Amino acid sequence: MDESLRQAARTGKVNELYTVIQRNGNVLRHFDEVEFIETPLHIAAEEGCIEFAMEMMNLKPSFARKLNHQGLSPLHIAVRKGHKEMALRFLEIDKHLVRVRGKKGKTPLHYLCKVGNQLGLLDPFLEASPDCLQDVTIENRTALHIAIQNNRLDVLQLLIPTLKRKDYYWEVVNRKDKDGNTALHIAAIHNQPKMLKLLLNCKADKHATNQVGLTALGIAQQHNYRENIAILKGCFIPVVSNFKRKLEEQVVKYVTKASLLIFQNMDNISADDRNALLVILGLLLTATYQATLSPPGGVWQGENTSKSKGSYDEMVLGKSVMGQMDFLLFYILTYLVFLVTLFLTLALLKTFPHGFRTALQVLLAFLAVSFDESISDIAPTNLTYVILNIFSGILFLLMVSMCIVCRVSKISVSIVGCWILPSILYLCLGRSEIGMGVGQGLLLFLILYDEFCKGTILIVCYCLFVSVCVFFGTSIDFKYLVALMGCWQFLSLGRLCIMQCTQFCNTRL
Template sequence: MDQSFRTISRSGDVSELYRLIQRDGNILRHFDEVEFIETPLHVAADAGCIGFAMEMMKLKPSFARKLNQQGLSPIHLALEKGHKEMVLRFLEIDKYLVRVRGKNGETPLHYICKVGNHAILLDRFLKACPDCIRDVTTENRSALHIATENNRLDVLQVLIRTLKKNNYYWEELNRMDEHGNTALHIAASNNQTQMLKLLLSCKADKHATNQSGLTALGVAEQHNNRESIRILGGCFIPGVSSIKSEWEKQVVKYVAKASSTIFNDLDNISSDDRNALLVFLGLLLTGTYQATLSPPGGVWQGDNTSSGKTSRTPGASLLDQSDFLLFYIPTYVVFMVTFFLILALLKPFPHGFKKTIQVLLAFFAICFDQSISFIAPTDFALKVMEVFTLLFFVLTLVMFFTDRVSKPSVAILGCWLTPSELFDFVKGIPRDVDTLFLRLAIDGCWLFLFVKDDFWEGTIIVIGYCSYSIMYDVSWEAPHVKLEVAHSLMALGCWFFLYLCRFCFKQCCQRCCT
């Protein structure tokens, strides 16, 4: 580029540009003939001349993707110089410019992840082109790797929030660079505790190993980062941390293997087939539930009766015990299989939408289970169906470990089948006040152990559980409302007490480590 053209580009004189074009109509052609060259658009982007740059973009759109001799495109230069408005105008004309790869394969998104989210450009990039988050450098490093490497917590939070809306969330969260390191490995290496907590709360795979055969915990131990070791190990006692880590690794390994065997074909079907299957399974689930509400022969409509070995309560099935089990066991199996197939088919959907549907399905499953409990004609039939309830919950836990069911969904189901329900299977245990307090304390502790990582989410679940218990007790024990409400709030009290103990314990551990 001759000096006069460079001066015109840097000053942003559009009139002079057209005078040059009038003299030579092919004046811009030779820029296209050179692979790496500084174009007038590069000069204008570097100088911040928006008007001239936009005019050049209309005349020669190809200049926007050309790299200069330093391996930078015009949008890279505008970013480096801090020309926010210039960058936004580039995106208005061509949103895919955010994916232009420069030196070392870095895109404009990678540059923002390196220097920080100044001027809120990161949000605009991700809104314009959400898939740009999947671009990697020549070292196979994603935006998550770069943000973690440069300790940009605010950037990492925005990236993860965007990833959760896409079906490649888990893939990108656990992407490995050329050395096999995930973002979690990098955070552990640099002792970035806040980033570690954020990545772990998003279920980053802490069992993934790099090319050296080290997990994130192994990397932290290699660098003697005591706080990272405590966070990744889940305990400040090294022996316990290592046992717990190995146990979790084995559980995840076998559950993942079983999940792959069962659901691999479902993950690979086309969108049209997936939608058709969801419609079919939805109809099957609805039909199964309707069959539950309308058993053969109907239900007892009279008052409580008892004659010999036969007793009838309003709403109980008229079928005898054996016929009831022959009808409802296959019905429960069909419902259970259909329920889990739907959960498996939901995996590619956006995270927030999928989580909402899973919670709704959890409540639907509870209604199905409760309806069978109300219809059961005998105590033995009820106990048999409770075994299937327990199996249903165990399978939901397995789905949770394979990242196909959200934690709130499992917690909601667990509110209806906590370990305290095992009291009902044991004969001879009186249902007095002391036993009730013990049951509710067990419920509170169990819920704490399962949803302890998210305080507000867990609190909402526990309050919902307590509200259900209060309504249930009020409907059956109206004369003793005050006492029953106090009993029901035991679970909430246990939740807050245990969370306070957990907070104090963590503070003590941090002080010991420092």
């Protein structure tokens, strides 16, 4: 490197940079020709010369991704030297610099996880490129591994909430390093009970084994870390815990296989194709929903609503004038089109930002509920009503399946469950409203067992909605609402008590 250029970079004098350029217009060209080299941008990053670094980024953006002889990019150096403002300015120009892999595959995020978040750079890094949490070193270690290994609880407390908002959180939190250790193993090795709790709340697999066949619990028992043992046991009967794990693995395995067959390569569709498909699917959703608002032939109205001449049956009011078979032929096909369209739309939303995607999923869940209710309301006979309830059950099961493979949120599934399950359970449980409430509470608990606050808010809102409907004349027994709320609270509080008792007993042991 030209000594004048080096001096200009060290002192941060932009005028001297241009003096060098005036003497030799190609002074910066040879840096691009060498694979690993220390550029003026590296020197400016080390010295904290922001103005010079920004000018260099303006002239040669490629320098920001160059690695020096130590395998470090300018952003690596800025993080290591603690130049916060410099690092932030780099991100303003190119947010993907967070994912530049340096020596041993470490990104700037990995360096930050090692040194800690004293400078407050972690939030900007995660905001700039949330997917950087997927990056691993050559030892297959994630940012979680590195933060735990260096006892950076403050870093882990920021990483976990960001990770939980991602569809791939389970894969990241359970990724194994070269020794087969997950982040949970590392936390157990370093005796970090608070970190263990954070990881377990993020669905860390406590049954995962490393290359020597040890689980995180096995490691804790080897070192006799009593608090860690209490946290990791989590069940009075190991057989129950193992059965639950194997059942979950099998369900996830087969649902994931089915999902791959249906949605394979869907996430790789270009933005233009995705937008075009969403427009087409939107039109299909509109057309199928319109069929419930304006059924062929209309609905029975006025005084002459009965099919029996000279008589009047108020139950026929608002029902479709179509015959039973005609109604089923038309609306079964309509329901199938709606189902396929709805789930293709939900699948295409996966690449959208988390918050925006969740909002759209909730709206689509309410649309599905409205569609189902509309068809049920105009069903002309009990048989058609029962058959349509079968499709309602299929809708709910498909929502659950998509939730398992992280394509829809739990809250969306719960919304569909709240409004669709009652009629199905009412028919299946011999028209018992108490049984309907208990069954609905049980199914919702199975979905939202680990999200007590969200589940309680949803059920309270649903109960208020039903109460308003009752006020305006809907024939629903309040025993149903009491059974629903009681079942949810009983199961949730029971789970909490079991967890507390388990932890207490394990600690005493």
